[in-house]
Amino acid sequence: MKPRLFRTTSVRLATLGVGFATLSTGIVFAIVYLGTLGAIRATIDADIDNEIAEITIQGPTTPLPAITAAVRAAIAAPPGGTFYLLTGPTGHPIAGNLAIPMPRPGWHNLTAPASHPFAPHITNLRARAEPLGTTGATLLVAENATILVELDQLIRRSFILAFIVTLALGLAGGIAFGRRALSRIEAVSEAGETIMKGDLTRRIPLSRAGDEFDHLATVINTMLARIEDLMNNIRAVGDEIAHDLRSPLARLRESLELLLLDPTRLTPARIVPAIEDAITQVDATLALAAGILRLAQIESGARRTGFAPIDLTTLLTEIAETYEAVAEDAGATLLTTIAPNLTIEGDATLLTQCLANLLENAITHGRATPPAPSTIHLTARSTPPTITIAIADNGPGIPAPRHAEALRRFGRLDPSRTTTGHGLGLPLAAAIATLHDTTLTLTPTHPDSHGLTVTLILNGYEISG
Amino acid sequence: MEPRRGLNILLIEDDARSAELVRAGLAPEGHAVTIAPDGRIGLLRAGGEEWDVVIVDRMLPGLDGLGLLRMLRGAGIATPVLFLTALGGVDDRVAGLRAGGDDYLVKPFAIAELSARIAALIRRGSTKPAATTIRIADLEIDRLTHRVTRAGRSITLKPREYALLDYLARHAGEVVTRTMLLEDVWGFHFDPQTSVVESHISRLRAKLRTGPEPELIHTIRGAGYRLADET
Numbered sequence: 279m280k281p282r283l284f285r286t287t288s289v290r291l292a293t294l295g296v297g298f299a300t301l302s303t304g305i306v307f308a309i310v311y312l313g314t315l316g317a318i319r320a321t322i323d324a325d326i327d328n329e330i331a332e333i334t335i336q337g338p339t340t341p342l343p344a345i346t347a348a349v350r351a352a353i354a355a356p357p358g359g360t361f362y363l364l365t366g367p368t369g370h371p372i373a374g375n376l377a378i379p380m381p382r383p384g385w386h387n388l389t390a391p392a393s394h395p396f397a398p399h400i401t402n403l404r405a406r407a408e409p410l411g412t413t414g415a416t417l418l419v420a421e422n423a424t425i426l427v428e429l430d431q432l433i434r435r436s437f438i439l440a441f442i443v444t445l446a447l448g449l450a451g452g453i454a455f456g457r458r459a460l461s462r463i464e465a466v467s468e469a470g471e472t473i474m475k476g477d478l479t480r481r482i483p484l485s486r487a488g489d490e491f492d493h494l495a496t497v498i499n500t501m502l503a504r505i506e507d508l509m510n511n512i513r514a515v516g517d518e519i520a521h522d523l524r525s526p527l528a529r530l531r532e533s534l535e536l537l538l539l540d541p542t543r544l545t546p547a548r549i550v551p552a553i554e555d556a557i558t559q560v561d562a563t564l565a566l567a568a569g570i571l572r573l574a575q576i577e578s579g580a581r582r583t584g585f586a587p588i589d590l591t592t593l594l595t596e597i598a599e600t601y602e603a604v605a606e607d608a609g610a611t612l613l614t615t616i617a618p619n620l621t622i623e624g625d626a627t628l629l630t631q632c633l634a635n636l637l638e639n640a641i642t643h644g645r646a647t648p649p650a651p652s653t654i655h656l657t658a659r660s661t662p663p664t665i666t667i668a669i670a671d672n673g674p675g676i677p678a679p680r681h682a683e684a685l686r687r688f689g690r691l692d693p694s695r696t697t698t699g700h701g702l703g704l705p706l707a708a709a710i711a712t713l714h715d716t717t718l719t720l721t722p723t724h725p726d727s728h729g730l731t732v733t734l735i736l737n738g739y740e741i742s743g
Numbered sequence: 744m745e746p747r748r749g750l751n752i753l754l755i756e757d758d759a760r761s762a763e764l765v766r767a768g769l770a771p772e773g774h775a776v777t778i779a780p781d782g783r784i785g786l787l788r789a790g791g792e793e794w795d796v797v798i799v800d801r802m803l804p805g806l807d808g809l810g811l812l813r814m815l816r817g818a819g820i821a822t823p824v825l826f827l828t829a830l831g832g833v834d835d836r837v838a839g840l841r842a843g844g845d846d847y848l849v850k851p852f853a854i855a856e857l858s859a860r861i862a863a864l865i866r867r868g869s870t871k872p873a874a875t876t877i878r879i880a881d882l883e884i885d886r887l888t889h890r891v892t893r894a895g896r897s898i899t900l901k902p903r904e905y906a907l908l909d910y911l912a913r914h915a916g917e918v919v920t921r922t923m924l925l926e927d928v929w930g931f932h933f934d935p936q937t938s939v940v941e942s943h944i945s946r947l948r949a950k951l952r953t954g955p956e957p958e959l960i961h962t963i964r965g966a967g968y969r970l971a972d973e974t
Contacts (some may be wrong), residue, residue, distance in 0.1 A: 564851055565934055570932065575834075586832075599903050600929060603942040631933045703936060725874045 292452015332498030338411030360424035367414030558676040569702040610652035632710035635703040644671025665738035670731040749773030750795040754758035755785030768854030782806025801828035816843035880972035911970035920967035
């Protein structure tokens with residue numbers, strides 16, 4: 279399912295952001311609104327209180343005629359936007375410049391009547407109706423409060439405008455980010471789908487931004503490269519296994535069929551060696567299969583858990599002693615120079631196999647051309663912070679361009695495949711080296727490119743004796 | 744060589760053909776092989792009856808070999824157990840031995856190999872602590888000082904040669920296979936492509952027999968070697 283824009287995290291986050299921005303704007307506006315209007319109203323109210331106090335100069339006992347005179351005097355004063363209304367006990371107007379019915383005592387917000395003197399500039403009034411003690415009359419003083427209404431409207435409009443702008447910008451930003459994220463994710467999923475359909479070479483495009491998407495894409499691309507490697511490996515190994523297993527099996531089938539072709543030859547004297555021969559061929563095939571499995575197991579890296587400190591000097595000495603005899607029987611001499619007290623961290627079983635494979639390789643394939651004597655030199659020395667192990671033969675060597683091939687699976691350099699060995703010796707050694715965070719290097723032993731030296735540089739140390 | 748008593752062996756193996764091959768292969772040795780076709784039946788029979796050796800396949804229907812062995816050992820049954828398995832990795836081997844297996848044989852195997860390992864298991868279970876001196880005919884091995892003499896003549900052996908002789912001597916009269924030697928003397932859990940065992944056996948033979956003395960290390964065709972006085 280393809281993600282829709284309005285369900286993307288970016289848009290959801292943007293919406294949430296807009297919500298919070300609106301809320302905070304609203305709160306700010308509310309504070310400004312209430313504060314401003316409150317302050318202005320307080321000023322107006324103070325003016326009104328002041329006015330009432332001036333008119334009722336003698337307090338509650340001020341006689342009505344004195345009040346009436348004061349109201350008339352105030353009206354006659356230069357116009358200041360203040361309105362008066364004095365009504366008698368029955369509610370009839372006695373004096374004033376505001377023709378409205380007297381409201382109940384207390385504070386009021388009034389709409390100015392159309393008939394008042396400053397229409398239409400003054401639309402709203404703030405008024406206080408005050409009963410005048412024992413006289414039964416009521417005095418109303420009103421001030422121009424149009425500004426309150428105007429401010430109110432101004433603030434409301436500003437808020438709505440700010441809200442719309444916030445909303446619009448927030449949503450637009452969210453959508454833009456969402457689109458961008460979506461297009462990046464779209465690229466990832468598109469690449470994923472292509473890969474699932476079988477194109478393992480496909481990678482996720484990187485932007486130049488170096489953002490978190492690029493970081494993620496780089497990780498995924500690295501993973502994809504590794505998967506592609508593994509898949510290619512599996513494919514190649516599959517082909518190679520098929521080829522390598524098929525040849526001996528085909529030979530086996532032929533020899534068995536040959537036996538059947540002439541039933542007169544089916545005497546015990548012929549059958550027993552034929553069966554023995556068949557078992558030998560099957561065993562060779564099985565050994566090859568076992569080698570392939572072992573290589574796969576080592577390459578998976580699972581053995582790293584078995585790492586422990588190894589007394590490399592002893593391990594090398596024992597292997598050397600073992601292969602001195604083998605080399606001698608094969609007409610070669612194994613010389614050793616092993617430094618004392620070498621220690622490394624690793625898997626002893628696998629390192630033993632690695633070194634055994636390298637020595638066997640040298641013994642089998644590193645024969646010097648007669649009459650020159652075949653010599654194999656095993657050296658191990660401390661090269662802080664590493665330990666260098668080298669196995670050098672004086673055989674025909676391997677031309678440099680074919681070194682990589684020699685380390686590859688089934689990279690047997692003899693195309694007729696008639697030499698002994700299943701061609702997994704060097705690759706197994708290389709895989710074990712990789713497991714120990716190092717690589718095998720192949721170099722010619724002699725300057726004239728004769729001989730092969732395999733060097734293995736391991737992280738290790740020399741115990742000071 | 745002394746005649747070997749026929750053993751009572753329980754084979755827990757789901758593959759009928761494999762099981763039959765083991766039964767037929769061990770019959771000439773006089774061993775009676777009873778077959779249990781799955782893990783549960785195997786566990787019941789292994790726990791309920793007396794056996795000399797139990798052979799267990801690692802991958803079984805019902806209850807797998809490792810689990811079976813853990814339960815067996817948990818129940819205090821100490822019958823020697825040999826694992827048969829198609830899982831040949833070093834880790835698989837360690838897991839098998841850790842679960843309480845006494846030996847581990849990777850399929851496919853030669854019957855001679857299985858037979859030799861069964862013999863070794865039985866012997867391991869029955870012998871007293873290894874003697875400090877082993878004598879075979881006129882050969883004497885002092886296991887404390889690693890001194891070897893034949894008819895009073897001192898023989899100098901290299902460490903590997905001594906280890907090889909010591910192993911053969913501890914299994915005197917039994918067939919030891921090439922794989923057993925590689926695993927136990929050399930610690931090689933892989934199949935070398937060169938004649939490691941053969942080279943050392945021939946050197947050891949040459950050092951043990953300089954004159955007309957009888958040969959002590961015998962090659963058993965298709966199986967391995969046996970150190971014995973067969974005069």
